[in-house]
Amino acid sequence: MSKSLHSHLSAAAETLAPPTPWPDANARLLGLGCGLPVKPLDRVAQFSPAEFERFTLEWVSGYIAIKVPEIVEVQQRGGSGDKGRDVIAWLDPSTARQRRWRLYQCKHYGGALGAGVAAAEIAKVMYYTMRGDYSPPEQYYFVTHKGVTSPFQDLLDKPNELKAYIIQNWDKYCRKQIRDEPIALSDDLRAHIKQFDFSIFRAKQPHELIEEHSQTRYHLTVFGLPLIQRARPPQPPSEVAPRETVYVHQLFKVISNEIGAPVSGTADFVQFQNFRSLFDRSRITFYCAEGLKELARDQMADVKFFDTLLTEFCDGLFHWYSDSTATGFQRLTRTVKGAQQLQLGTHLLAQHVLANDREGMCHQLANEGLVRWCE
Numbered sequence: 001m002s003k004s005l006h007s008h009l010s011a012a013a014e015t016l017a018p019p020t021p022w023p024d025a026n027a028r029l030l031g032l033g034c035g036l037p038v039k040p041l042d043r044v045a046q047f048s049p050a051e052f053e054r055f056t057l058e059w060v061s062g063y064i065a066i067k068v069p070e071i072v073e074v075q076q077r078g079g080s081g082d083k084g085r086d087v088i089a090w091l092d093p094s095t096a097r098q099r100r101w102r103l104y105q106c107k108h109y110g111g112a113l114g115a116g117v118a119a120a121e122i123a124k125v126m127y128y129t130m131r132g133d134y135s136p137p138e139q140y141y142f143v144t145h146k147g148v149t150s151p152f153q154d155l156l157d158k159p160n161e162l163k164a165y166i167i168q169n170w171d172k173y174c175r176k177q178i179r180d181e182p183i184a185l186s187d188d189l190r191a192h193i194k195q196f197d198f199s200i201f202r203a204k205q206p207h208e209l210i211e212e213h214s215q216t217r218y219h220l221t222v223f224g225l226p227l228i229q230r231a232r233p234p235q236p237p238s239e240v241a242p243r244e245t246v247y248v249h250q251l252f253k254v255i256s257n258e259i260g261a262p263v264s265g266t267a268d269f270v271q272f273q274n275f276r277s278l279f280d281r282s283r284i285t286f287y288c289a290e291g292l293k294e295l296a297r298d299q300m301a302d303v304k305f306f307d308t309l310l311t312e313f314c315d316g317l318f319h320w321y322s323d324s325t326a327t328g329f330q331r332l333t334r335t336v337k338g339a340q341q342l343q344l345g346t347h348l349l350a351q352h353v354l355a356n357d358r359e360g361m362c363h364q365l366a367n368e369g370l371v372r373w374c375e
Contacts, residue, residue: 040210040223044145052108053078053086055222056143059209060087060104062216070100078106083133084124091138103137104204107144113203115152116173118142119166122201123174126166127183130192140200148203159198167193217302220348230352233291236283244286247367251282253374254328282363289360295352309349313361314370316342321362321371328374335362335371 047055057076065071070091078086084105091100105121107113121142129136142148148156155162166174170185183189213219240248255275256263269275296305320335339358344350365371 040214041145041206043223044206044210047108047145049106049108052145053106055213056087056104056106058216058218058222059143059213060089062218063212064089064102071102083128084121085134086143098135101135101137102139102141104141104143107142109144109146112146113142113144113148113152115149115155115165116169118148118152119169119173120177122162122166123170123183124178126189126193126196127178129196130189136196137200139202142201142203143209144203145206145209147206153203156201156203159201162201163193163196163198220302220305230295231291233288233354233356234294236287240283244283244367246369247282247286247363250366250373251279254332255279257327257374258329281359285356285360286363286367287360288354288356289364292349292352292357292360296349305348309344309347309353310361310364310368310370312344312347313339313342313358314365317362317365321365321373332362332373 044052044055053076057074061074065074068089068091071089072093073090075088075090076086077083077088085103086106087104089102089104091102093099103125107117107121109117125136125140128134155165167185167190175182175184213222236244252263252265252268255269255272255278258275259269259272261268263269266276266279269279292309293303293306296309297303317335317338320338321331323331323334326334336359339362340355342358344353362371366373
């Protein structure tokens with residue numbers, strides 16, 4: 001492809017920006033007004049063609065682009081003038097002489113995708129690559145929510161038979177489907193088709209599409225929260241870990257003020273049962289909240305859900321931990337009591353927050369330097 005053509009395509013492309021939240025995300029997450037959670041494939045079936053293209057964009061940018069390190073850019077091209085290209089993943093920068101790419105073509109129909117409809121899309125690739133509008137993609141995936149028909153899958157499994165099918169059925173399925181004016185199967189176009197590598201054409205199985213989308217940070221807001229199972233909260237290690245030092249140091253200051261003696265370790269207050277219990281419980285609840293953070297990171301694929309929850313606690317408990325008339329111990333205990341009553345509304349993690357999480361969030365705030373029990 002010429003340098004000027006590359007520049008033209010790069011300028012015309014719509015570069016992927018972070019997708020905006022889905023409409024009614026909280027209702028979707030919590031199943032509000034829709035009874036039991038809808039099965040993923042049933043939910044995808046309810047998408048409009050535009051929503052399905054968005055879903056495919058999320059899958060490519062959130063899963064494929066992570067699994068294939070060579071991908072440097074993901075673009076959405078669907079719409080007027082897309083020349084048969086919905087979502088593109090580029091494997092080379094725009095400055096490359098021969099830019100490698102992969103194509104993901106979205107087909108959201110009421111039934112399985114058949115060979116006739118697919119032939120029209122394949123014909124667009126044949127025509128536009130022959131003209132030099134773009135180079136052949138390394139891979140071309142038909143992305144559907146209903147799969148493909150058995151006869152079409154047979155053709156995909158046998159590329160030479162698929163090639164013959166396109167040539168034999170050009171007038172029936174392809175001639176009038178490429179541009180407004182019919183495109184005849186000229187000798188040059190026939191020769192181009194015969195030498196074209198048809199092994200690039202594949203179909204993405206719906207169950208694989210769903211499973212791979214589930215590994216993206218977008219999945220939760222599409223398919224909901226109720227089916228997530230939280231693991232048992234981790235237990236604190238016998239020795240204080242480096243990640244605990246900030247909130248533990250604050251606990252030591254609280255205890256030091258209460259007993260009227262310096263505290264640099266648990267041995268300094270071993271004779272005080274109430275403070276030993278406070279210290280041990282604080283570590284247990286801190287790690288319980290850490291388990292909530294792991295849930296957001298691992299199952300929701302975005303730790304920012306936990307960060308926004310921490311902000312909810314920071315804002316909602318302000319008057320407890322900032323009371324200048326209270327001692328450090330009073331600030332701590334009152335803040336913990338306030339955390340147990342704090343309303344979380346429809347926050348994405350609210351359904352998973354346990355009593356120990358609420359207490360542990362107070363120590364998370366201290367550990368992040370957002371709260372100081374003692375001046």
